[in-house]
Amino acid sequence: MPHSPQEKKKVLARVKRIRGQCDALERALEAGADCGPVLQQIAAIRGAVNGLMSEVMEAHLREEFGQPAASEAQRAARVAEMSGLIRSYLK
Amino acid sequence: MPHSPQEKKKVLARVKRIRGQCDALERALEAGADCGPVLQQIAAIRGAVNGLMSEVMEAHLREEFGQPAASEAQRAARVAEMSGLIRSYLK
Amino acid sequence: MPHSPQEKKKVLARVKRIRGQCDALERALEAGADCGPVLQQIAAIRGAVNGLMSEVMEAHLREEFGQPAASEAQRAARVAEMSGLIRSYLK
Amino acid sequence: MPHSPQEKKKVLARVKRIRGQCDALERALEAGADCGPVLQQIAAIRGAVNGLMSEVMEAHLREEFGQPAASEAQRAARVAEMSGLIRSYLK
Numbered sequence: 001m002p003h004s005p006q007e008k009k010k011v012l013a014r015v016k017r018i019r020g021q022c023d024a025l026e027r028a029l030e031a032g033a034d035c036g037p038v039l040q041q042i043a044a045i046r047g048a049v050n051g052l053m054s055e056v057m058e059a060h061l062r063e064e065f066g067q068p069a070a071s072e073a074q075r076a077a078r079v080a081e082m083s084g085l086i087r088s089y090l091k
Numbered sequence: 092m093p094h095s096p097q098e099k100k101k102v103l104a105r106v107k108r109i110r111g112q113c114d115a116l117e118r119a120l121e122a123g124a125d126c127g128p129v130l131q132q133i134a135a136i137r138g139a140v141n142g143l144m145s146e147v148m149e150a151h152l153r154e155e156f157g158q159p160a161a162s163e164a165q166r167a168a169r170v171a172e173m174s175g176l177i178r179s180y181l182k
Numbered sequence: 183m184p185h186s187p188q189e190k191k192k193v194l195a196r197v198k199r200i201r202g203q204c205d206a207l208e209r210a211l212e213a214g215a216d217c218g219p220v221l222q223q224i225a226a227i228r229g230a231v232n233g234l235m236s237e238v239m240e241a242h243l244r245e246e247f248g249q250p251a252a253s254e255a256q257r258a259a260r261v262a263e264m265s266g267l268i269r270s271y272l273k
Numbered sequence: 274m275p276h277s278p279q280e281k282k283k284v285l286a287r288v289k290r291i292r293g294q295c296d297a298l299e300r301a302l303e304a305g306a307d308c309g310p311v312l313q314q315i316a317a318i319r320g321a322v323n324g325l326m327s328e329v330m331e332a333h334l335r336e337e338f339g340q341p342a343a344s345e346a347q348r349a350a351r352v353a354e355m356s357g358l359i360r361s362y363l364k
Contacts, residue, residue, distance in 0.1 A: 235363060244352055268330050268334065
């Protein structure tokens with residue numbers, strides 16, 4: 001998950017970008033960069049990880065709720081699962 | 092929102108609890124409490140505010156997706172709105 | 183802590199402001215406000231709590247490191263304590 | 274920064290670990306892993322990035338305040354700089 005090729009591609013592009021940011025941070029640390037710029041790079045990585053988490057949750061929402069549920073039970077199960085994900089990761 | 096009396100009651104109880112935590116923090120500060128315990132109280136408030144935000148988003152999810160959508164357009168609009176809320180507040 | 187009258191006053195003003203934001207949120211919930219504006223108010227409270235935590239840590243830093251340490255041992259103890267606070271609350 | 278070989282080594286080890294976590298996440302996504310485990314992996318990366326930020330700030334604190342300042346002006350400048358870093362990144 002996400003299962004559609006387009007969603008998957010977007011999410012993978014974000015992961016690759018975060019890895020690139022880690023590479024740049026490693027080079028900056030090796031080169032002895034100052035603390036201020038290093039913290040800025042880390043904060044940018046933190047922002048990118050939050051963006052990735054949001055993207056995955058939004059993709060899941062679209063996949064689970066973009067089509068009508070097959071039954072009341074399925075609808076209730078989807079709502080309970082999504083609710084649990086929000087509770088776990090909204091922090 | 093949340094509109095059901097039960098959801099509203101739960102959310103209001105959380106808000107009142109946070110206000111009570113602020114009152115206790117104010118008393119601790121007035122009494123000259125040490126930095127460590129004061130930061131613990133503030134961290135507890137932060138956790139309670141995150142819990143409140145999660146509760147409101149979960150209530151909204153239940154209200155929006157707990158019933159079948161009346162149309163494709165309504166379903167798409169609900170998904171787009173919920174997706175925007177996740178993107179805005181998951182950080 | 184913070185112990186200087188000025189630092190204490192600034193911190194208390196922030197706590198009172200957060201309580202005022204809780205009051206406004208309670209009124210909005212009682213009045214049946216929509217989910218979007220309610221989440222915005224909660225996000226503003228979250229930001230204010232983070233600002234308060236930062237203010238208290240900065241006040242502590244100024245009080246601990248604004249004067250020379252009386253000894254090597256005191257300096258080391260202050261650094262260890264401040265380091266622990268950063269580790270505990272930077273998240 | 275951090276400048277001591279030991280601090281630098283610890284920080285670089287954290288960056289490499291985060292990159293390894295990104296690699297594992299990419300493999301899970303390519304393999305079509307479910308949303309729940311994927312979000313758990315992302316949350317673990319988020320925690321690791323916060324730990325890295327804390328480590329860098331603590332190293333900076335040790336380097337700046339582990340030795341007596343050469344003058345009042347230097348002490349004040351160090352406190353102001355560290356205070357600004359706390360304000361910027363404690364969120």
